[in-house]
Amino acid sequence: MTDRALAVVRSGALTTVQDQGRPGHAHLGVPRSGALDGPAAALANRLVGNRSEAAVLETTLNGCAVRPRSTVTVAVAGAPCPVTVDGRPAAWAAPVRVPAGSLLDVGPSLSGLRSYVAVSGGIAVEPVLGSRSTDLLSGLGPAPLTDGTVLPLGTPDELHARVDVAPQPAPPTELVLRVTLGPRDDWFAPEAVRTFTTRTFRVSSASNRIGLRTAGPALERTLKGELPSEGMVLGAVQVPPDGRPVVFLADHPTTGGYPVIGVVREPDLPAAAQAVPGTPVRFIKVRSR
Amino acid sequence: MRALPVGDGALLVEVASGDEAQALHAELVRRRAEGSLSVREIVPAARTVLLDGLDDPARLASELTASDVPPAPPRARDVVELPVRYDGPDLADVAAHWGIREEEVARIHADTEFTVAFCGFAPGFGYLTGLPTRFDIPRRATPRTAVPAGSVGLAGPYTGVYPRSSPGGWQLIGTTDTVLWDHARVPAALLSPGTRVRFVPVGAA
Numbered sequence: 001m002t003d004r005a006l007a008v009v010r011s012g013a014l015t016t017v018q019d020q021g022r023p024g025h026a027h028l029g030v031p032r033s034g035a036l037d038g039p040a041a042a043l044a045n046r047l048v049g050n051r052s053e054a055a056v057l058e059t060t061l062n063g064c065a066v067r068p069r070s071t072v073t074v075a076v077a078g079a080p081c082p083v084t085v086d087g088r089p090a091a092w093a094a095p096v097r098v099p100a101g102s103l104l105d106v107g108p109s110l111s112g113l114r115s116y117v118a119v120s121g122g123i124a125v126e127p128v129l130g131s132r133s134t135d136l137l138s139g140l141g142p143a144p145l146t147d148g149t150v151l152p153l154g155t156p157d158e159l160h161a162r163v164d165v166a167p168q169p170a171p172p173t174e175l176v177l178r179v180t181l182g183p184r185d186d187w188f189a190p191e192a193v194r195t196f197t198t199r200t201f202r203v204s205s206a207s208n209r210i211g212l213r214t215a216g217p218a219l220e221r222t223l224k225g226e227l228p229s230e231g232m233v234l235g236a237v238q239v240p241p242d243g244r245p246v247v248f249l250a251d252h253p254t255t256g257g258y259p260v261i262g263v264v265r266e267p268d269l270p271a272a273a274q275a276v277p278g279t280p281v282r283f284i285k286v287r288s289r
Numbered sequence: 290m291r292a293l294p295v296g297d298g299a300l301l302v303e304v305a306s307g308d309e310a311q312a313l314h315a316e317l318v319r320r321r322a323e324g325s326l327s328v329r330e331i332v333p334a335a336r337t338v339l340l341d342g343l344d345d346p347a348r349l350a351s352e353l354t355a356s357d358v359p360p361a362p363p364r365a366r367d368v369v370e371l372p373v374r375y376d377g378p379d380l381a382d383v384a385a386h387w388g389i390r391e392e393e394v395a396r397i398h399a400d401t402e403f404t405v406a407f408c409g410f411a412p413g414f415g416y417l418t419g420l421p422t423r424f425d426i427p428r429r430a431t432p433r434t435a436v437p438a439g440s441v442g443l444a445g446p447y448t449g450v451y452p453r454s455s456p457g458g459w460q461l462i463g464t465t466d467t468v469l470w471d472h473a474r475v476p477a478a479l480l481s482p483g484t485r486v487r488f489v490p491v492g493a494a
Contacts, residue, residue, distance in 0.1 A: 024330065128472045231333075231338070236296075253410070254408075255409030
């Protein structure tokens with residue numbers, strides 16, 4: 001029996017295990033979690049012949065390095081970055097064979113923020129509530145990787161055909177997010193709503209898997225006081241007392257007490273996951289479908 | 290009742306009181322169980338119920354606002370009993386706020402049957418209602434940086450038990466050894482919306 005495992009040699013700034021998350025438990029206070037750039041994670045899985053629900057590694061900014069104990073096929077998608085195997089350049093966004101004991105290095109992102117590393121068989125840590133995702137808000141799932149972590153791998157599924165190369169969108173130089181207003185846009189003056197949908201914000205370096213924070217104009221509330229806690233959705237744009245909009249990403253809290261001025265369309269969120277700090281952000285008002 | 294659209298696939302249904310929110314939540318869970326409502330998440334909160342993952346939120350909105358929500362159905366669920374030591378560091382402050390003696394705080398709390406109105410803040414953290422409104426209490430002016438797991442606290446109209454150690458601003462009146470959240474257990478959460486709860490005093494007061 002081969003030793004299907006992956007040893008972490010360099011964990012990088014923040015590398016976590018992610019799959020499609022654990023939706024369906026919000027009523028218990030459990031965030032959905034899951035890969036922030038879902039299409040990139042799915043592409044990486046397809047490239048190695050994994051099912052779309054297989055767990056992958058999500059890196060942040062400076063990649064990671066791992067050493068498989070058995071020969072595997074890997075693919076790196078999401079933020080473009082140099083990929084090497086034992087120091088030799090290998091393809092990005094394509095299947096790459098990594099012999100047992102070789103070092104796969106996923107380098108710093110050239111553009112974008114998060115690269116996704118799929119390994120044939122998938123990362124096979126024990127699932128929690130049906131998901132292997134690391135949830136940084138509530139601490140569910142495996143801890144973020146540290147140097148020396150050994151991750152078990154699943155058995156490759158030969159039933160699923162691979163693709164050899166695949167196009168994917170470039171990380172945004174300007175992030176344009178379509179929003180439907182509400183449910184609490186009436187807590188803001190019309191002027192503040194206009195500011196929200198016409199001015200340019202910037203991605204703040206305080207952003208994380210919980211939310212994309214912005215710097216820029218503050219949105220002033222007309223209704224003061226506290227909003228009783230209410231359920232929050234993925235993509236909700238919450239406005240805390242400092243007036244700077246926060247776009248909720250996968251690890252967002254399930255309830256919150258700050259008013260939600262609008263909700264970003266889900267197909268626009270993967271680009272938000274790849275926007276580096278300083279990227280201009282505009283919110284474009286669209287009608288609810 | 291108002292039904293506010295939230296993005297393209299969700300609806301925030303707002304009602305007049307916490308009791309109505311609990312009744313609406315129970316009704317929506319019933320509809321989902323019988324198959325007449327297809328939805329990914331039903332998230333009750335203080336005055337609202339969020340429905341996320343709907344195919345046609347607009348149609349459900351008009352249907353809901355046109356109908357009456359029946360009062361909460363008879364409570365058939367068992368009562369979860371939580372053994373508690375009323376030894377919290379804020380017991381004296383709570384007693385002073387309520388204008389009674391410390392032992393009375395424990396008696397009033399232990400004589401109350403609570404219901405989990407909703408969960409949030411952390412996996413398995415329930416917001417329990419049941420105390421009369423005259424016992425509402427503000428959060429501590431300065432939150433604690435670490436509240437131990439099992440701490441029983443009060444804030445606003447709610448009682449809650451910290452499932453794990455975390456920062457928190459609730460007024461702490463006691464401690465339970467019961468494990469509120471264990472993801473290896475089925476179900477992981479001891480308390481979920483609608484669960485009835487009683488605190489049973491144990492040990493030296």
